[in-house]
Amino acid sequence: MTYPIHLKVNGAPVSLSVEPNRLLVDLLRQTLGLTGTHVGCDTSQCGACLVQLDGQTVKSCTLLAVQADGCDLTTIEGLATGDDLHPMQAAFHEHHGLQCGFCTPGMIMAGIDIAKRHEAPDEATIRHELEGNLCRCTGYQNIVKAIDAGVRSLNQAKA
Incomplete structure (x- = not known):
């Protein structure tokens, strides 16, 4: 069974269906191809998976993708403006x-x-x-x- 989710990722609207146990980091990397967010430890210890969710910095390896439904998500790829680095x-x-x-x-x-x-x-x-x-x-x-x-x-x- 999948659940529909709608969120904004790096300013772009995204709508898709996800398994209830799908981690946000896996959605970003595997489904959306945003591989700048890394999985370093699988235990929430290393911080390589940090993203901003509604302006709050969170570890995406500890959040389910369904928890991001309706949220505004910024990854490392969404920081720069064109060729201008953040x-x-x-x-x-x-x-x-x-x-x-x-x-x-x-x-x-x-x-x-x-x-x-x-x-x-x-x-x-x-x-x-x-x-x-x-x-x-x-x-x-x-x-x-x-x-x-x-x-x-x-x-x-x-x-």
Whole structure:
């Protein structure tokens, strides 16, 4: 048995039918082809699957697709405007906030969430806020620098 769902994904309306046990991350990756959202651990520990659901950052590996019915969903693919990177994406590029890149989409989504909740977070705050995101390659130093720069850039854009 399937259930019809209607949602907006990266600004585009999407209507489809899903199995009741289908995870949101699987819908994004397998059905919609949005492979920037990664599955890293299957246990909700790593944060590689972060997306924004109605403006709130959530782990898409812990949500059923039917729970997103009627929601506005933004993935890493929906952040840039054409060739113009989102300020947080640009900050990760400029400050080398990635190594293999597997965790990067989740880290960027986490950085945007940090920027929404903290006007000027210090390094300790950024590190604390990243506790739900794992990177296996870096020492987090450049990730923290990138998020700091991204927050400052987002704040300048608001002013």
